[in-house]
Amino acid sequence: MPGPICFYIPSHIIDHIARNARQLGLDAEAAQRTAVASAAIRQQRQTSGLTSMEALTAPRPGRGDRQIFDDQQQFETGGTVVRGEGDSPVAAANANAAYDGLGATREFFREVLGRDSIDNAGMTLLGDVNYGDKYDNAFWDGSRMVFGNGDDQIFQDFTRDVDVCAHELTHGVTQHTAGLLYTDQSGAMNEAFSDIFAACVDQFVQKADAGEHNWLIGEEVMAAPMYGEAIRSMAHPGTAYDNPVLGKDPQAAHMAQYVPNGDPHVNSGIINRAFYLSAIDLGSYPAARIFYAALQNLWPTAVFTDCAYLCAEQARILARDGKVSRNAPQTVRAAFREVGIE
Ligand SMILES: [Zn+2]
Structure with missing residues (x-):
């Protein structure tokens, strides 16, 4: 398939x-x-x-x-x-x-x-x-x-x-896993999970954790004239680039900027930032384990609130099993609330 x-x-x-x-x-x-x-x-x-x-x-x-x-x-x-x-x-x-x-x-x-x-x-x-x-x-x-x-x-x-x-x-x-459809909110989550684990692989290679990472996507593929720009910023969605060649980064950082039926790469910023906020508090790998557990329980037509619920639920299960810190459910819920998802 x-x-x-x-x-x-x-x-x-x-x-x-x-x-x-x-x-x-x-x-x-x-x-x-x-x-x-x-x-x-x-x-x-x-x-x-x-x-x-x-x-x-x-x-x-x-x-x-x-x-x-x-x-x-x-x-x-x-x-x-x-x-x-x-x-x-x-x-x-x-x-x-x-x-x-x-x-x-x-x-x-x-x-x-x-x-x-x-x-x-x-x-x-x-x-x-x-x-x-x-x-x-x-x-x-x-x-x-x-x-x-x-x-x-x-x-x-x-x-x-x-x-x-x-x-x-x-x-x-x-x-x-989830088979998230590539439209609207499920599509934005499909995109976000790709950025989330891309950022984690970057940190895996650099042996760095959340606090030491730049949270930029694609900064190393920019040619010399575009040095300093990136494709997306997970910490501050909507700020990765702004120049005549690429245009201006349109990514949403909060539900207030959500574009109904928008490009998955635009609305993914909301979920990206929820992950970033979780990772800053919990560490990138514990946050990755929580989001990965959620991904395995999501389904093709899931929406943002399903993702928020499952991340908190999986955080609780992983915390109970001693795999992530005890405050992980509260941290994850607060991260989603901060981007307007509750
Ligand atoms: Zn993609």
């Missing part, structure tokens, strides 16, 4: 770039190609599958093994296999970064949340690098993680931030 496709750079940003590229002196063709390719992938994805499986080290079924493909600038996934599980690093830095990013995400889910790969049954992790021509995006197509190179004016290679990989793979986890 394929879930919804999620592009790392949301369409409202891609569209803004495509509309404004030429007058800003940017590579308008690269922006247009990215916009067109993204639309085409949405149409074609139902028929896409594995087209090349000649592994260096073949993945062992059910072990969460990694396999990295080089798409050689073609707009087609499943190119040449360049690195398998346990193979030595290769010359291409982005192939190694993709390998490491998939590995870090897999290890975070295994060590912190006790989950065995995306499907909790050791699903093989496929990653494609060098997808398309200056392709300004990355995506999870339901079976593989695909990274563009970026145009180096706005975005750089999408393997450069582990956020990207962790965000996209978490869409796979959501697809195999």
